[in-house]
Amino acid sequence: MPVERFEVQREIAAPPSTVFSLLCEPAGHVAIDSSGMLQSAEGDPVRRTGDTFIVHMDRESLNDFPLGKYDVTVLITDFEQDALIEWMVAGENFPSIKHIYGYRLEPSETGTLVTSYYDWSQISEKWRGKGVFPVIPEAGLRATLGILARNVERH
Numbered sequence: 001m002p003v004e005r006f007e008v009q010r011e012i013a014a015p016p017s018t019v020f021s022l023l024c025e026p027a028g029h030v031a032i033d034s035s036g037m038l039q040s041a042e043g044d045p046v047r048r049t050g051d052t053f054i055v056h057m058d059r060e061s062l063n064d065f066p067l068g069k070y071d072v073t074v075l076i077t078d079f080e081q082d083a084l085i086e087w088m089v090a091g092e093n094f095p096s097i098k099h100i101y102g103y104r105l106e107p108s109e110t111g112t113l114v115t116s117y118y119d120w121s122q123i124s125e126k127w128r129g130k131g132v133f134p135v136i137p138e139a140g141l142r143a144t145l146g147i148l149a150r151n152v153e154r155h
Contacts (some may be wrong), residue, residue, distance in 0.1 A: 004121035010145040014152040026053040034143035036061030
């Protein structure tokens with residue numbers, strides 16, 4: 001069976017509430033993005049399932065599809081304070097393709113065990129053969145966790 005989900009973990013020396021706070025901020029997603037696609041964001045911090053914010057994107061950094069600059073709406077699909085945040089994206093000219101990103105946080109002896117995941121198992125058959133997925137490689141998730149750690153750990 002083909003891989004349709006990446007999941008990576010990292011211990012981060014900060015409490016779950018600190019990590020989660022950054023993940024609830026639209027600008028936080030831009031600050032930790034390892035792909036270079038997220039340029040800026042606008043909107044209020046998310047607080048529950050159903051909340052949304054806008055991210056201004058530029059696909060140029062991936063050098064895969066010439067989409068130019070575009071905006072996506074991030075829709076929070078699952079939310080548990082200090083423990084889980086999950087979302088999917090949609091754009092002005094396209095509905096959600098149903099690829100999901102998320103973070104699970106668990107308290108640990110060193111602070112927080114953060115699990116980052118990217119799941120494209122629910123995308124339609126229309127998208128499966130287009131060579132678009134996965135958009136972000138597993139190494140990109142791991143790199144983003146490193147940037148997250150750099151942003152929340154206090155040494």
